[in-house]
Amino acid sequence: MHELSYATSILNSLLEAVENQKELGRKPLKVSEINLEVGELTLIQMEQLKFAFEVIAEDTICNGMKFNIEYIKPQVQCKDCGYEGDVVPKDEIGVYCPKCNSMHLKIKGGKEFNIKNAILEFDDEE
Ligand SMILES: [Zn+2]
Incomplete structure (x- = not known):
């Protein structure tokens, strides 16, 4: 499933950002929202992507994260x-x-x- 690989790459980027913040001495509790730009020609099914993300992110700091999506024509x-x-x-x-x-x-x-x-x-x- 194509959407799962996008979900995995989003999760990895977020976890990396969280690690960077920890290295700076901060204490991230939660990743609450993400802002994405998605071109309409990618044909990504965002509902499937969100579902896949919820499954793989369940035990992480990104659990329950909200997606804000801006579609690009x-x-x-x-x-x-x-x-x-x-x-x-x-x-x-x-x-x-x-x-x-x-x-x-x-x-x-x-x-x-x-x-x-x-x-x-x-x-x-x-
Ligand atoms: Zn023409």
């Missing part, structure tokens, strides 16, 4: 008519130019999968 450049901008994926395989219906597109955005940041709660905060 696909951006293309059409090689036939020169159109640049948003497209709406019509099916799982392809996107088409909204002006000329060409499939000769250069994908310029929409495949992102970025962790923008995560919100940690600390024991040492007033």
